Amino acid sequence: MSKRDYYEILCVERSVTDGELKTAYRRMAMKFHPDRCPDDPAAQEKFKEAKEAYEILSDAQKRALYDQHGHAAFEHGTGGRGGGGFQGDVGDIFGDIFGDIFGGGGRARQQRRGSDLRYVLEIDLEEAVFGVQKEIEIPTLASCGKCKGSGSEDGKVDTCKTCRGQGRVRMQQGIFSLQQACPHCAGSGKAITKPCKTCHGEGRVQDEKTLSVKIPAGVDNGDRIRLTGEGEAGPSGAPAGDLFVEVSVREHKIFQREGDDLFCEAPIRFSQAALGSELNVPTLEGDTVIKIPAETQTGMLFRLRGKGVKSVRSSRTGDLICRVVVETPVKLTKRQRELLEEFESSFADSPGGTHTPRASSFVDGVKEFWNRMTG
Structure with missing residues (x-):
């Protein structure tokens, strides 16, 4: 099956700027990232397509080759889908763009922290002025209690055989040699031999938790309160992300x-x-x-x-x-x-303008206007 045009995959024109390209990829990645669509193979495939397209188009040299020769410019390498050689860690490039939203930049052995979460909390004006304590319920990915977040049924991990514990692999892409996070261990250098049956080796499960949030006095619309470590749990025991509670103040009847x-x-x-x-x-x-x-x-x-x-x-x-x-x-x-x-x-017996100065000045102004128009 022929490969789709990279520009078409990212829904951009061929004249797209670097900034617009990054924005387009971010939009696609946020929508189809495997962490957000764990049970949707079609979404995961779209994410891989978007990632491959961005890896080519975000590099000036590769983009020039692609614009001149199309996919044929990258069909002489080894490995990867369609000879492209871009089957690496799905969080590698994604992490470079989003920083601590989905974890670090994919360095060897670096754990990818959990996603940050955003929660919009509606409060009354009085609560915003004087402060309030609120309880909120949020759906999230929590650390698996069965394996304590390790993803391993028996708690044992081995050295990854693909990267031999290095966390990085080298991929040949045409005339380019690229190093990226190992696709099998996600850059950790370790592999789970017996995945946990509860979380299927992910180290985290869908859950809902109740949190108490202290809203300080004086907050206004759009103010955010950061709850460190209350976001989604990271994969395989990695640190959790943060929760950002955004304040939305309801309209008041008087003020x-x-x-x-x-x-x-x-x-x-x-x-x-x-x-x-x-x-x-x-x-x-x-x-x-x-x-x-x-x-x-x-x-x-x-x-x-x-x-x-x-x-x-x-x-x-x-x-x-x-x-x-x-x-x-x-x-x-x-x-x-x-x-x-x-x-x-x-x-009727009062001189003009004595009691209604604004009305009198208005009438005088109208008379002056008409005199200029007809004079």
């Missing part, structure tokens, strides 16, 4: 947060705005009173110092900023309507 400051809107009657008043304003620590001066206009801001959020990164505490909105009364009684009509008629 909006911006940095360490809180914002809210408070409706007031126009009589309160005109005559002045005292207004109860909610805060996260209880109600407080602000004085509304006479002749207050809608949109005026009142700042309450220290009533915001104490920063998780410093000792600073933000403010609560209250925006007043003058509300038009509804469902008036007959007497209220009469009073308003009397109130409105009283403006």
